[in-house]
Amino acid sequence: MTLTGMKKHVSVLEEAGLVITEKVGRVRTCRLGQRRLEEEAAWIERHRQLWSARFDALDKLVEHMKREEKVDAQRKRR
Amino acid sequence: MPKENEGSTGTTNHTAVERKSDRELVVTRTFDAPAHIVFEAWSNPELFKVWWVPKSAGLSLLSCDMDIRTGGSYRLVFRHPAFDQPMAFFGTYKEVTPNKRLVWTNEESEQGAVTTVTFEENDGKTLVTLHELYPTEAARDEALAGSADGLPEQFAQLDELLAS
Numbered sequence: 001m002t003l004t005g006m007k008k009h010v011s012v013l014e015e016a017g018l019v020i021t022e023k024v025g026r027v028r029t030c031r032l033g034q035r036r037l038e039e040e041a042a043w044i045e046r047h048r049q050l051w052s053a054r055f056d057a058l059d060k061l062v063e064h065m066k067r068e069e070k071v072d073a074q075r076k077r078r
Numbered sequence: 079m080p081k082e083n084e085g086s087t088g089t090t091n092h093t094a095v096e097r098k099s100d101r102e103l104v105v106t107r108t109f110d111a112p113a114h115i116v117f118e119a120w121s122n123p124e125l126f127k128v129w130w131v132p133k134s135a136g137l138s139l140l141s142c143d144m145d146i147r148t149g150g151s152y153r154l155v156f157r158h159p160a161f162d163q164p165m166a167f168f169g170t171y172k173e174v175t176p177n178k179r180l181v182w183t184n185e186e187s188e189q190g191a192v193t194t195v196t197f198e199e200n201d202g203k204t205l206v207t208l209h210e211l212y213p214t215e216a217a218r219d220e221a222l223a224g225s226a227d228g229l230p231e232q233f234a235q236l237d238e239l240l241a242s
Contacts, residue, residue: 039219040097046222048095051105051208053132055093061119061129062111069115 100215103191105208113177113199116206120180120195121146131156140164148174152182189217 001009010030013019017036022029096104109116119125123144131137140155153168166186173181178197184190191210198205212218 043219043222044095044097047103047105048093050132050222051095051107052093053134054129055105055107055206057129057132058116058119059107059109061125062109062116065115065119065125066111 098209101212101218103208103210103212103218103221107206109204109206110202111204112202113197113204116204117177117180117197121174121176130154136160146171146174148172150174189213189220191217191221 010019010021010028013030014021017033019030020033021031093105093107096106098104119129121144123142126144127139127142131139137156137158140157142154144150144152146152148171150171151168152171153166155164155166157164167184169183169185169190171180171182172192173179177199180193180195182193184193189212191212194209194211196207196209198207210221212221
């Protein structure tokens, strides 16, 4: 990778808050923006918990509705 | 780290949550039923009430008004023991296409997302894709954040529920 290419990659990571860079003299040091990563993981986890709970309940309801529909259809056939 | 899935990818009954971009959340799950049944569970208020509020959240749904047609509005009112006043969530259905697609706004705050839900039936099963588009990245970060402090205890209840 060229130096210019590397700079582009790092700046994308920096804008996303995933790395923090510091330039001292001619050297730019990169380190992981750890807090941001943890926040991101926590955000995903909150949403995963909510939607898993909702969709597990929806799954049960839908199963029940499907059985009811089958029973209704059988009744109509008789 | 744009994507994180729930453990068991081999089963159909698994909820995938993806941070698609800085302003978007995408949740997918396949249900073992035709689209008209799954859509009914989303669009009939009596059925919607059964599953929308996780039992573990400690919320009770005081009222649920849904005028489910394009241009119609909805209003859900909740009560939580930790708050004196009930909380209302409301908005407008931008699109209602039976058994296929629902689009609604979340107007309780100016930073509310636009939610799109699609229903795709294939071989008797229905893939539900829920997409939330937030107006800004900050709005996306704040979604659910307000309730997060009180959540660990509720998550413990949720774990119990899911394990039972």
